[in-house]
Amino acid sequence: MSSLNEPPVLGAGQPIGTRLKGWFFAAAMLLSAFFGVLYIVTPLVVLLFVKPKLWRKMLDRLVGIWVIMPGALCNYIFGANIRIKGDFIKHDEASLIIMNHRTRLDWLFFWNALYKMDPWLCTSEKISLKGMLKYVPGAGWAMQAASYIFLDRSFDTDKTKLDNILNYYAETENKYQLLLFPEGTDKCPKATERSRVFAEKKGHVHYQYVLHPRVTGFVHIVQAMRRANNIDYIYDVTIGFGDAIVQSEVDIASHGVCPKEIFYQVVKYPINRIPQSDEALGQWLINLWRDKEEKLRRFYEMPRNVRQFPDTPDGMEYELDNNTDTAQKWLIGFWCFTTCFWMFMFFQSAIMFYWAIIACIFYAAVHKIYGGLEFLAIDRFNHSKQYEVVSQDPEVLNT
Template sequence: MIVHIYSALNLLWILCNSAILNSLQFALYLFVRPFDNALYRRIMGGVQALWMDMSSSCFPETKLEVTGELPTDPSRPAIIIANHQVDADWWYIWQAARFYQGAGNIKIVLKDQLKYVPIIGWGMRLFEFLFLRRSLDHDAKHIKAYMDSLIHDEFPFWLVIFPEGTTIHTEYVQKAHKFAEKTNRPKFEHVVLPRTAGLQIILDAVADVQPDIYDLTIAFPSYSGEIPTYDMGYDRKIDTQIPSMKSLLAGKKPGTVAIHAKRFSYSEAVSDLEAFLDNRWQEKDERMSHFIQHNAFAAESGEERQVLQLSHSVLPVFRLWFGVTMSFFLLPLVMLSFFPLYTIWVIYCFVYSIYDRTTNFWWPYIFNLVLERAVKTREGLRLKWA
C-alpha cells in the first residue's frame, strides 16, 4: 500500500513539473520557432536536458557499467541501436547520454500513439521525437522530412532506435523464429530478430552527414535469461531485479546496469544492413549468454571498462520552480512597461500619418505582416500534425 502511494505521488510530482515545462515548450514553439527553427531546436535541447535532470531527481540513482565506446561528442550526430528488454531501456540510454552532456541531443523513435499521452506525450512531441505509425508508405515520407529538417538546421541528433520493434516476450520470440525460418535469417535465444525497413529509411535519409552507428547491448543485474510472456508485461518471476518504469516510480533501485557499446562507421552499416544487423544481434546474443554466467559483459581487446555515476540532485527542480516564481513577479512588470510604450508609439504613428500623408504609415503593414506569418504557421502546424 505504501509503495503504491509513493509511486502515485512520485508520478504526480513528475507530471506537475513536466506540465510546467510543457508551458515553456509551447511558448518557445509559438514565439521562437516561426522566426528561427535552428535556434528553437538548440533552446529546446536545453529544456530537454533540464527535464532529464529534473526527472532523474525523482527516480533512483543511476549507476552504469560501460564497456566499449559510447558517443561522447555532443556536437556530432549519431545513430544508436539497441536491444529492447524492458520499457526502461530508453531511460538508461538517455542517462548515458546525460553523462556526456548529450541529454539534449537525444531523439527516440517511438510508436505514434505515445504522442497523444497527456503531458508526457505532449512534451516528447515538442522535443521532436520521431513517431512512426508502422505504415511503410507514411513512415518513409515522414522519416525523410524529419531527418532533412534536422540536417538542414545542423542539429547534432543522437537518434535512438530499437530495431526489434518491441520489448522481448515469448510470443514475439516465437513469431520471430518463424519469420527467420522463412527468410533464412538466424534465430536468437536472448534477443529478437531485428527489423531492417525503418532503419534502412533512416540511413538513406542521413546519407549527407553519414553519422557513426553505435550498437548498444543492455543487461540488468541478476539477468538469468528469463523471457516473460506477453501477459506478464514487464514483470518477471525469476529475474525480479530487472527494472521497469513502474518499479523506478516506486523507488526500487536496480543496481548497476551493464551497457556494452561498439562504434561502427556509416559505410559499414549501409552497405548491407540486413547482414550488418544479423551480425550485431548474433554478437548481442553471445554477450547476453556471457552475462548470464558472469553478471558482466566481457571487455573485448582494446575496450575500456568504466563506471558512470549519474548525479541525483534536486537542484534542477529548484531552478525550475525558482524560474516559475520569478516569472509571476517579472511578467507583470514587463507587460506594464510594454503596453504603455506600445500605445504611445501607435498614437504617434497615427498623428504623424494625418499631418504627413506623403509618408508611408508603416505600422499597420507590420501588423498585417505578423498576421500573415501567424496564418502560415498555423497552416504549417496543421499539415505537420495531420
C-alpha cells in the first residue's frame, strides 16, 4: 500500500509484451555483467599484484562505462523520463550523497540522473548496499571489483568494513561520491510498519513518505571521512515519482513494469557548515529527514502534470546534449554486441569455457579467504604502500 497521495504501485498482471521488455532488460544487465567480469575484469586482476593504483583507476572507469547502460535502457525500453535538478555534484571532489529510499530501484534510476548531470560521475560514484548482493554471480563480483560497500545492517559487524573501505578510498587519493541510504532499507510495507512501531515507541511522528533515518551509521561515516580529510560536501538527494511506483528489481525484471516519471532534487551542503559533534550531526540528519517528509508531502499534493521539486538557488535542471545521448546509444550497442559474442564463444570455445570455470572458482576462493574482491584490493594496496616505504628508506627493513 502506497503512502497518501503517492501514485499506484505496479506489479504482476502485465501483458506478455510488457513482460518481454522486463525479461530483455534483466538479461541485458545480468549477462553483460557476468560475461564482462569473466572476460574483461578477471584478466585485469593481475594488476592488483603489480599496480594496485592502476587497477583502481581502470576498474572505476570500466564499471562506470557499464553502469551507463542500465539507466539508458530504462529510457529506451520502458520510456522512463528521469529528471534531475538542483545543485551540481562535482566528480572531482570527495562527498557523501544521502537519499530517501522509496524503492529498491532508486540507485538504478540515479545512474541515469548522474549521467545527465556529468558522465564522469558514473566512474566516481560508490554505493553502499545490502550485503547479500555481493553473492550475485557476475553483478556481485563487478560491484566487489568497483569496491562498493556491502552492509549487513548491523553496525557492530559493519563498522570494521566501513573503516577499511573508507580509509582505502582516502589513501588511493581518488575523489569518490559515496551514495548512502540513511533509512537502511527501501520503504516497503514491512519497513513502513517497523518504522511506525519505532516512532510510536520513541514518541516520534510517523512519517508517510520516508522512514526514520538510522543515525549511528551516518554519523560514523561522516566523521570517518572527516578524519581522513576526504569529504568536501554532503549532497541531499530527494527522489519522487510521477505516474507510478515500482518497488523492486523483481517487478521490473519479471513483470516489465517501470515508472515513466522519476524526479530527483539535489541540495548541496559544504562540510564546513555541517555540525561537528556526533550528537549535533545526528540531529542535523533527523531534522533534514523531517524537512524531506514535508518536501515530499508538497510534491505529491501537486497535480501530476505539474509535479516537480522546487529549484535550488544556484541549481538548474540537467539534460543530455547530442554527444552524451549518442554515447549512450553506442554503449548500449557495445554491451549488447560483446555480450552476444562472449556467449557464443563460451559455448563454442573450450578455452573460453574453462577460463569461465577457473574465474568462478577464483571469485569463490577470494570470498572465502578475503571476504570479497574489494578486500583483496585493499590488502594488495596496503602491501604496495609498505613496499614503497621500504624502497624509499631501506633502514625500515632492519627495524
